Amino acid sequence: MKPETVRTSLDLPFDLHRRIREAAARRGCSARELILAGVERAVDEARPARPAHRLRLDPPLIRPAGRRIGLSNQDAYELVELP
Incomplete structure (x- = not known):
């Protein structure tokens, strides 16, 4: 395993695993690469x-x-009563 990789595992249905391996073989690569x-x-x-x-x-x-009026956000907050 390369130092900059992380190993993980997946639970795949048998049919999906078979299709992954078949697709990888058709493309000429490994299942991992696919x-x-x-x-x-x-x-x-x-x-x-x-x-x-x-x-x-x-x-x-x-x-x-x-x-225009000179009213900043802070001025508006001071004028409004918030709960």
Whole structure:
């Protein structure tokens, strides 16, 4: 066993084990290589997609109504009574 690997074991149904060995033989690789490729593909597919870039409109399509007020988040929290 290579030092940078971890040994694990799986309980596979007999039919699945047979199909893995047959598929590996057809591809000319070992069952281990076939299983590793499948696990890597499953992990890569599970990665979250890159977040979409937010559309930035400058100037904005809708202008703000009224005048701006100087109110920070902290000021708003102080004005609201929270339970």
